[in-house]
Structures are given as C-alpha cells and as structure tokens.
Amino acid sequence: MTIQTQPVCSEMLKFLPLLGKILAHSFQNLGITKVIAPEARGPVLGALAAQELRAGLILVRKDGGNHPGGDTLTESSLMWRGQSERFMSRSFDLDFGDHVLVVDDWVTTGSTIRAVVESVSESGARYHGSSVIVNKADATTISDLHIKWLVCFDELSSCKLLVEEFAFCLTTTNGYIAMGYFK
16 A cells, blocks of 8 residues: 655645644734744744744753753643653743743643743743643633633544545634645
C-alpha cells in the first residue's frame, strides 16, 4: 500500500493561517505586542497568532533545552503528570508596557501558563490572556487565566470530519468556528 502525503500536507498548509486567526481572534483589539509560546507545540501555534496580531514572538523553552541567551528560570506548580516543570526564557525579550498573549496547544492544570504569567508580571508587561486549541481545565483556571479555547476536551468526540473530502466545519460552544478543506 502506498500512501501519498504531499497533497494532503500542502492542503493542510492552507489551513494554518486560519488557525492563527482563530487563536488571535479574541485578542485582536487589545494591542498585543508580544505572543509568548511555551515549548513544545506552543511555538508553532504562537507564530501563527503572532503573525495575525503583527506582534513579536517569544519562545519559552523547557529547562535543559537549547535557548541561547536564556537568563530567567521559572518553575511551574504541579502539572497534569504530577510533577513541576522548569522553563527558561530571556529577560530582554519583554519590555515594560508590552501587552502579552500566551498561546499553547492545550490547557489542563494551567501550570505552564501560570509560570509564564509570573515572568510577564516580573517584567512589567501586561498579561491579557491565553489562547489554546484544547481546554481540559476547570472553570476556575479558565477564569483566573482568561483563557480562550477552540474546543473543550469533552467535545472532541463530537467533532465531525467528512472523510470523503477531508472537509470539516467545527462550531464550538464558545463561538469559535473552524472550516477547512483537504484533498
């Protein structure tokens, strides 16, 4: 059996700008100047949102990874695996008065976002909220961290994908709409 991936990949690339628009949508008129994207999948999503918002992109790496110029270490509270995580960032990436959005793929405990928000506060920048694809967090975490999401974890099973054409339309309870077409 031969699987041809190139046409699917090129069609999926057309969907990426839409994903950036979706992640940035709720923060469009807040004057966001920096998007912070925690490792591992945050940087790809953060880049899409930063491009949409015409903002700078700041990467936050897990401690021990390659992060040239990293001079700020922040430790999260316990994460969903029951362990904390240490993150490395660069203090000179944020300026006093920056308006910040955090973008990541998933939120469960909010520990990663809280660790980033701590660094934002220390810099004198202003945190406006976070945007994620999947929300698996409790209502208090969502409210406290001003998180917007594309889909709740419990809704994932109700997302419909029309397999014949790889076309989809997803409307979620918080008002996001995503549409795409893949050959």
